[in-house]
Amino acid sequence: MIETDTIAAISTPIGEGAISIVRLSGKEALTIANRIFKGKNLHEVDSHTIHYGKVIEPKSDVVIDEVMVSVMRAPKTFTREDVVEINTHGGIVAVNRVLEIVLENGARLAEPGEFTKRAFLNGRIDLSQAEAVMDLIRAKTDKAMGVALRQMDGRLSQLIQSFRQELLETIAHVEVNIDYPEYDDVEEMTHALMREKTNKVSEQIEQLLQVAKQGKILREGLSTAIIGRPNVGKSSLMNTLVQENKAIVTDIPGTTRDIIEEYVNVRGVPLRLVDTAGIRETEDIVEKIGVERSHQVLKQSDLVLLVLNYHEPLTDDDRHLFKAVEGLEYIVIVNKTDLEQYLDLNEVKELAKGHPVITTSLIKEEGIDALEEAIRDLFFRGDIESDDMTYVSNARHIQLLKQAKKALEDAKASLDMGMPLDIVQIDITRTWELLGEIIGDTASEALIDQLFSQFCLGK
């Protein structure tokens, strides 16, 4: 059921600014705006025009603010309803007063995301596009924004649609074979063909899931732990990457005792950097707790920056750290190259087992470029720049894609066991439905319509 009441909300961030916007959407948007607006009759202006005037308190005629009002009539609006945007003076007071007046005069306060929800209910965008709008608002980097924008213009939807189409054709073939065995011009749906189709879609879903990991990182930041023995320069590394003196740096080993977190963007890769207490055997109670926390952080990281000291030979504590990061994504950073070398770099490279080893002098700001590049390469391997990639960045979508893939695997297993095709078809239909949930279209009526429109059985 499509709602018809008129909603209103402040559409700009709350705070100081040159202008703020109160947005109205719904059947009564123009009438309500007109009631509180002095300047022009908004019912008589052209659609998609903007007008100067004053917002007044209708009963007392008291002027609330000097405003510009944009009028956008349905259906060419974001919600496909009549939309009015009142540009008020910035700051908190004016815009809140205008919103109050709007609400007193017939609008209802919008729920979070309700404008977008209406755009979906009114068929302007599908569910994945609606979610992309939310992602766009929350995007933390240019790349994350690019991903959201591409999703919003429907690339993910198109891809999902094409998978569904493929599955639907398969289902249709089987249906036709069962219901109309006398139609000999309909291609026999053999097990082999069914297997081919399920494999194809399954591979494509897998590809999407692989890039999904990157999408998630773009949105939430890669949790990145800086670990190493005391005094190797972990906090210095944090400060260098953050370009601020966030963490305390001293020449006393065991300076960092607690976890420090900072959000930083390294060449388009958002990192949630975590500086940890230096890891070593210790009797100091406070330091011990810090060391334990460092181990916990390590377990939850997507990426580890393992820092070593160029100026000291490798210790057992260092070797222990190499064991601790086994199986994780990590980069080894050999710091303090401005000092005399006591570290055996060949041994380090051997222990690193192919993981990147970068040498730096944080004091002299050397090697930082190479480190940033290594971080970038590790996660994007050079191809994230390509514009036509579709990232799945939404947890709900990823979940559904995984379920869809599982359903296809069930279908393949049934095929391998030589099950009848109408049994296999149950899993294929389930996949089709799961994919439909991504774009918010699961009506089984659509399935039936599609079947017959494709095959023109009545001809």
Ligand SMILES: Nc1nc2c(ncn2[C@@H]2O[C@H](COP(=O)(O)OP(=O)(O)OP(=O)(O)O)[C@@H](O)[C@H]2O)c(=O)[nH]1
């Ligand atoms: N010579 C030299 N000194 C450095 C370099 N990087 C950091 N330091 C110094 O090493 C000392 C320790 O640096 P921190 O960044 O506090 O080391 P940390 O690993 O965080 O130490 P804890 O918090 O105690 O575990 C400080 O005196 C830094 O100035 C470098 O590249 N060269």
Ligand SMILES: [Mg+2]
């Ligand atoms: Mg420190």
